[in-house]
Amino acid sequence: MPLESLVDHIDELISQITNLTSNLQNIPYPRVKQNIRFSGQNYVNGLKIAKEVITNCIVKRASLLSSVQRKDGRTLPPEEIIRSYWLDQVSGCYRTVERFNTDITTQANPSMPYELYHWLFDLFDRLGLDVTIVLQDSNQYTNDSFEKAIVEPLMPLLKVAKEPLLPGSLLQVETKDFVNAYPIKLGYVISFIKGEACNPLLWPLLIHEVFHITDKEKALMTSHNSPTKGEIPILHENKTVNSRWISEIFADIMAIHYVGPMYAFSLMDYFERVPYVQTIQYPEMCVRLYSVYCYLESVRSTYTDIVHRCLDSFKAKIGEKVLEYEESGELSEEKKEKLEDIYQKISGWFPLLRVNSFKQTLREYVLTAKSVGFENRTNSKFAPFPHLVFSYDEIDNLIFRDRISLAIHPNILLNVILSNLGKYNRHIHYDVLVDSIKKWKIKQAWERSIQNLK
């Protein structure tokens, strides 16, 4: 059979992925393991669809055509027909199935610490979203549903195969609904830049992707009370482009409300290292930076001094950038007014998501400790402190001087880092942060079990 070698190769890939996902001993967390197995099953089904596509949509169609005379009177064997007319489709299928294998392999062995899943799971849980997500090494920060990642590349071939090869003739390959036969279950792949996987300063960009997924899952931008309905200012005359741009700004504003000032740093730091140009998908850089700057301008009182310390250290820097945009004319008064209006409308919507804002996370940190009566400090810096409240300076000293990981929400720790960038060293403090997430997760589980006992 033509393309037998490719079909055999796909079988081999199916077996590789099955082995990989049934053998995930390196992953210490059951929920992460479960998500990767779920993803693996989707890729296996994707490979099965690809196999059917090759057999039914290419080989069988070429075989039918081998009985038809060309204009020059010749008939060609199926192999030659495929080589002459379907070559690019075949190499495309090969490229896609290989990517499936690369995707699931990097998901099972990501460069990012598995602990980051806890941070994202916590946000999804608070958002009330029961979706499966997996993290994947890539060279971009993006998110894709499994359906898009797996089925979309095969769709052109699947759609075409549904119709007769020759209009009005019986030369048609009977095709099943392969997508139904091998279902791709709902879930998302969040990709991140492999080289930045161990750079905690860019981790907040993952939260931007989480809010994109939230938008897709809850159809926020199209819901009846969407902030984009009604009198939202127009940034681009084309409706589709405008809605894409607003969606980016939405994810930025939600992310900064959730993560705090550290998100603005991550965004700016990333923009500084990668050339960013406005497209129909993404608004100008000045638009996105000004949108998060509006948060820095508006955030005020807080339960601890962390916000102020972060603002002191970073607001001036991003302010300088905003000034540059103003002076160059990229950020006009009219544009600023529109963005301030958009900021007001979108940020006013944040409470509807029922997720703690950064300020609320700080508040919760303080109140949880008080509610169980552990607010008194201990002199021992090595105390397990499941419910101890530390001041900003104490967190600062424990993390940077003593390198002790703390069971504190990652958003708080990341913002403490932002206000201490001079003391921060990725190689030294990365492990402290990862261990802190682990401790925070354990503390959270412990608190929940106590609550359940009550």
Added chain:
Amino acid sequence: MASFSRLESLLSTVASGITGIGLWKDYGIKTPELKYFIESLGEIQLSVSALAPSPPMKHYNTAIELVYSRLLAKLPLFKEQDASENDLEEALKDAKELHGLLSAVYNDLRTCAISV
């Protein structure tokens, strides 16, 4: 941003065009591949311009726009019952060029970080 899967889908759509035009030229039959390609031409433009243009992308943008506009101009030809050998040869050349450019974009995107 246009993910790898999106680009793979675009490449497959253009490849459908190559198949469809080739079969029309040599067999004189208009298959569903050609119909699908014609229907998806608009989508190709939108998706390509959604690619975040890192410097290597900028290099491709002009070339893609040029070949795309040539293909778009041939749309009335694709809707005709018959077309000259020469016209179809030209159309096939353009579709192959577009496929080559998109393949180059795909390969570049696999090696350069671009968007958030």
